[in-house]
Amino acid sequence: MAKVSLRESYRRDDIDHVLHGVTIPSNLAKALNRIFVEAYGVRLVDSDGKEYIDGMSSVVCASLGYGNRELAEAARSQMTKLHLVPSFGNRTSPPEIDLARTLADTAPGGIDRFMFTSSGSDSNESAIKIVRWYWRQKGLDKYKIISLQNAYHGATYGAGSASSFPDYTHKDFGPNLPGFTQVPSPYCYRCPFGKSYPNCGIQCAEALDHKIQEEGEDTVGAFLAEPAQSAAGVLVPPPEYWPRVAEICQEHDVLLIIDEVITGVGRMGRMWACEHWDIRPDILVFSKGIASGYMPISGVGVTDEIYQGMTSSDAAFPHVYTYNGHPVSCAVALKNLEILSREKLIDRGAEMGLYAQERLTHFQEQSPYVGDIRGRGLNFGIELVADKETRQLFPPERKIVMSVGAQLLEKGIIIGGSGNNIRLAPPLIITKDEIDYVLDGLEWAIQGIQA
Ligand SMILES: Cc1ncc(COP(=O)(O)O)c(C=O)c1O
Structure with a gap:
């Protein structure tokens, strides 16, 4: 039997023996590769030591965030x-x-x-x-x-x-x-x-x-x-x-x-x-x-x-x-x-959700690319459109949500989504400052979309 190998450090493309559930063989998807090595609160830390606020609670699971000792x-x-x-x-x-x-x-x-x-x-x-x-x-x-x-x-x-x-x-x-x-x-x-x-x-x-x-x-x-x-x-x-x-x-x-x-x-x-x-x-x-x-x-x-x-x-x-x-x-x-x-976290999540919804709705009014905002609590869908009047979508080859996601990753923010829908579902423990950081980043990335 091969010796169990534990390494001291890991590189981002060190995944040669891993068959990922959703393996996307495009260069853009490679930009999303990360090896997460630790986490605390609403933050994940990757193998380069970079921190990310997790706007998706992993796969909408980590309601109490990371590193909870209880x-x-x-x-x-x-x-x-x-x-x-x-x-x-x-x-x-x-x-x-x-x-x-x-x-x-x-x-x-x-x-x-x-x-x-x-x-x-x-x-x-x-x-x-x-x-x-x-x-x-x-x-x-x-x-x-x-x-x-x-x-x-x-x-x-x-x-x-x-x-x-x-x-x-x-x-x-x-x-x-x-x-x-x-x-x-x-x-x-x-x-x-x-x-x-x-x-x-x-x-x-x-x-x-x-x-x-x-x-x-x-x-x-x-x-x-x-x-x-x-x-x-x-x-x-x-x-x-x-x-x-x-x-x-x-x-x-x-x-x-x-x-x-x-x-x-x-x-x-x-x-x-x-x-x-x-x-x-x-x-x-x-x-x-x-x-x-x-x-x-x-x-x-x-x-x-x-x-x-x-x-x-x-x-x-x-x-x-x-x-x-x-x-x-x-x-x-x-x-x-x-x-x-x-800790009354469900009520707290609901309050944060209302706050995020208000900010997102305000942003929707100003942005030419935000067609629809949907959600309750801390579970949001943000539908991007190329044209608000006609509700026309971006062409699929622009992979618009994936490219917004890749830019945010560089800024240390994780969002979700596919097709034309961005998804946001942060841990219920997220603070107002943290949610503001995520929303500021999101607005910045959407504002930067080229027509
Ligand atoms: C609504 C819904 N049902 C079922 C599932 C499947 O759950 P799992 O991936 O844990 O098998 C998912 C996964 O995201 C889901 O979103």
Whole structure:
């Protein structure tokens, strides 16, 4: 076996044996290569010693920022006491029980049973399998899942088949799973029906009704969506959207799976983004912010009605991962929730979000290139346009968001985004000075765009 090699120092292009999840073989993407060696607060430090304010909380996970000692201590303490239990059968551990209890007290609607998994993809995968299993226990073949266009729900086959986000399209991994279909997103800035809110009759919601009828309601098991589609540029729906979708789902006996992998646990200014629209899901999916990324953990919550349906026969629900209910992940998530609540960080994130929104809106009025600003809490999409009047996009070969991102990286600021949408989702602990630094940089980079 080769000797384990640990080096004293690392160079930026020292990645010859790393297969990156999103390997982009262009020179511009190479400019984005970084090896991060340490981090504290909202800052990452790279192998050259350069510091960056992380405007994206890693991949919208690090709500409590970096280097949190309480979270590290929660992990250490659980690791030395009991790091793992067998996840098969009815076996569990105190952190899993306590985390499920804590979440039952906060979850929207009547969600009160939880399965803890390891990533957003496998929690969505689990939700999809719960839906098919639930209906089959009732003797029904309602196996189809309807999701939104432009959605990203994960990289596995079920979650990927429910996704159609252009940058991570699953089509070249095809054939995708059968039984997945999509409807247009609530995307008011570019209404897929060519209408203008409020005189649109919320056609995007009605599209779900039409799709269920077209597919046949006896075959449709669930509608899966985020409260506000994040990867697509935080598409915040109009107030009437979710109440009408809930009505449609109820009329056709279609379950509602809400994916709060990004939007949940304070990211959008409330514990659950569902609260903004009073959405009452049958199945709730979450991840990222639940443990601020200190340990991998995700989960699926179901209502008692779903749980009773799932367990109505003698057959055990045959779906488990080795790391279900991982005690260390659950202990860290519990501590994370305790800190969020003790330090009122969700309210603080909401306040910072309002401040950032005000600044961004003011900037939008002045900038010829900022077409739309969308978001709640600390989850923003900033849509760039080449022409504000016509809403024409920059040509894709300009890779406009990537080039703004590369300039900001040089200034020590990390943003996210793809296509024409910049994404901003800093840690909930970010201070006003830090957010001002990020916004000053962003305005500078956008002002520098050449027509
Ligand atoms: C809304 C949503 N769902 C699911 C996922 C998949 O999560 P993961 O990458 O942890 O598998 C993501 C990832 O960003 C996401 O944005």
